[in-house]
Amino acid sequence: MNEPLPPVSLLRSRVESLLLVSDEPILTEELARVLSSEDEVVSDEDVRGVLIEIADELDMRNSGFELRELHDAWRLYTRRTNSDIVEAKLLDGTQQKLSxxxxxxxxxxxxxxxxxxxxxxxxxxxxxxxxxxxxxxxxxxxxxxxxxxxxxxxxxxxxxxxxxxxxxxxxxxxxxxxxxxxxxxx
Missing domain, CATH: 1.10.10.10 (Winged helix-like DNA-binding domain superfamily/Winged helix DNA-binding domain)
Known part of the structure; x- marks a missing residue:
């Protein structure tokens, strides 16, 4: 029987939630700002560490998701190797080509x-x-x-x-x- 996965930190859980609801890439500093409160300041470095951890884990597990960074902005994407089936599902008879x-x-x-x-x-x-x-x-x-x-x-x-x-x-x-x-x- 497989051992249960260890729980993730509250910071990681929150970062994952924010990534999931972001419809465009989100800057590390923006994540840190949103995650900070009067009681606790979350640093850009802490957030960046969590983002790298998530990206590495998704890659290591060959997950259907990948977390990509471009110019310190992060976004969840479907794994590139799955693009053919994702495209087939999204287009599924509704493809509208540009004239x-x-x-x-x-x-x-x-x-x-x-x-x-x-x-x-x-x-x-x-x-x-x-x-x-x-x-x-x-x-x-x-x-x-x-x-x-x-x-x-x-x-x-x-x-x-x-x-x-x-x-x-x-x-x-x-x-x-x-x-x-x-x-x-x-």
């Missing part, structure tokens, strides 16, 4: 961000208002400021996540084929 127009618009924004609708339309040669609305609703792009009264759009972390990238620097070299945003008249 060619949406892919083109997304590519222009990804390579030339931040940029305005007019700048995207100038590259594509057609109006892209509806496509930009769709990409925004799907969470792949977001408004990230204004330029001369026009909204600026950039890709989101979800965009990178969907492509399995850590940063925009992972995009293949294509930008030299596109005109500079500054050269496009609004």
């Amino acid at each position: 060619r127009a949406a892919l083109e618009t997304l590519a222009v924004i990804a390579y030339r961000q931040p940029c305005t609708r007019a700048q995207v339309a100038a590259v594509r040669g057609v109006n892209c208002d509806g496509v930009i609305r769709t990409l925004t609703l799907r969470g792949l792009i977001a408004e990230t400021g204004e330029s001369s009264g026009a909204h600026l759009y950039s890709t989101t972390d979800l965009f990178l996540e969907q492509l399995g990238m850590d940063s925009l620097e992972d995009l293949p070299e294509l930008a030299p084929l596109l005109p500079e945003v500054d050269d496009i008249d609004d």
